[in-house]
Amino acid sequence: MDKETLFREISHALVEFEVEKVAELAQETLRQNISAYETITEGLVTGMKEVGRLYEEEEYFLPEVLMCSDAFNAGLDVVNPHLDKDSLEKPIKMVIGVVEGDTHDIGKNLVRILSGASGFEVYDLGRDVPLDRFIEKAEEVGSDMICMSTLMTTTMDGMKIVINRLKERNLRDKYKVLIGGGPISQTFCDKIGADLYANDASSAVRKAKELMGRA
Template identity: 60%
Template sequence: MDIQKLFKKISEAVIEMEDDLAVELCNKSLELLIPAEETIAEGLVSGMDIVGQLYEEQEYFLPEVLTCSDTLNIGLDILKPHIKTETVDNPIKVVIGVVEGDTHDIGKNLVKIMTESAGFEVHDLGRDVPLQDFIDVAEKVGANFICMSTLMTTTMTGMKTVIDMLKARDIREKYKVMIGGGPISQKFADDIGADAYTVGANEAVKRIKKMALVSVES
């Protein structure tokens, strides 16, 4: 089977919530010796990114998103034991979590998986994270990035609060702040002074690498 077609079918299995098909196709990718992280990124995560877009367009609602995430997790359970994590000297350190008041962590978990497989040192705070914890943990571990997500409009302002707290402590310049989630937009990121906004997990990894490289060069 053509690899790109296989990835497309895996993505469609996630979107269509077809658990058995996801199992069959993920096992097929392993039989073809396709790197697990590539199947996760190009198949499962790409499919979930589309689910996120469908949610934003109100074609899918939370029950559909959660069912799609179940299909995604079934595929991840098959592939994760086969991930070959990059070994990196002085890895990029990322603190990541879902802001206080929100317990929806699908997107955050995808970003965590992709950043870990890219060799980043990831400190996952989980969901419904007290805002001060983002800063306290970042300071404790010497993080380079603070990444926050939410799927709820009512908790979006917590992201601005974290940035304002960084400014109040005069440590804003120590960290790159990246945000994401269903209701988040580039305009919102610009308005609150975030360094980056990304739609999906694959883009998040690319942006972190790009910003880290710029920081080193500057």
Template identity: 65%
Template sequence: MEKEVLFENISKSVIEMEEDEVAELCKKSLEMNISAYETIKNGLIAGMDKVGRLYEEEEYFLPEVLICSDAMNEGLNILKPHLDRQIMDNPVKVVIGVVEGDTHDIGKNLVKVMMESSGFTVYDLGRDVPLEKFVAKAEEENTDIICMSTLMTTTMPGMKKVVDELKQKNIRDKYKVMIGGGPVSQKFADEIGADFYTVDATEAVKKVKELMN
């Protein structure tokens, strides 16, 4: 099997949510002595990129995206032990969570899935996250980005508190702060001093890639 055909089949199997097929094809790529990094980039991530577009076009919804993500992870589990760390790009590191007082995490979960499928390292704090935890985790893991979401207007001020804490500790310049969620807007991002706002998961990944390039 040609390398390009194999990548295309892996990508297609991710889109079609075929976990077993993804696993078999990734094993095949190792038998063919194709580098794990190449297979991840041109097979698995290429597939999830298309899934992201299907989500954007409302052909796929969250359940489909999560099942596609499971299929991708099957492949990742097989390929990761064979990665040459020297070839891997320095992954963008992101700490993500839903701010304190809010338990709506579907949007946050989707952003996480899309970021991981793009090769980012994501530290997921979950939902209803105590505000001080964002900065503490970012410092502990030396991340590039702090990403916060909420679906409630009552918890939006928590985002400003996190930005203010970064300023108080004189580490604001170390991190890009990204916010998102139903009631949030670019205007609000500007008001609280966040770096950027994104309307959905696909946009979040695009913005991070632009920022880090």
């Protein structure tokens, strides 16, 4: 199997969430001395892009995306040890979490998975995250973005508080702030002065890359 066919097969198997097959094909790329970087970008990431498209088109839903993400990780586990780290573009760093008072984390997890699969370096703070923790973690890891999610109207205002605290500490321009979740809208995003709103996980990743000039 030549390189292009192999990448196509990897991408296809990933979209069909064939976890073992993706791992086997990744092994095959190593046998053929194909660079891990190419396998990741041409095979695995291409597959996840297709998954993102199917998700936005409502052909795939959460269960399917999660399965694909497992297939992605299975392939990544195989080739990652052979990756020449110097070949990598500096990843976009993102701190992500569900704001304090809310434990609904399905959407946030989906953003974490899809952004991780698109090469972001993701620091997941989990759910019910104390507001200052977003800023502390972003400072600690030198993050590019702070991403906040909530499903509840009661906890929405926590996002505004984080932005205000960034301003108070003269850190506002240091981070792009991305927000999302059930009750969040573009209007709310504009109102609290966040940088980006996305209404689903796949477009969140796409828009975040655009915002960082990596589209």
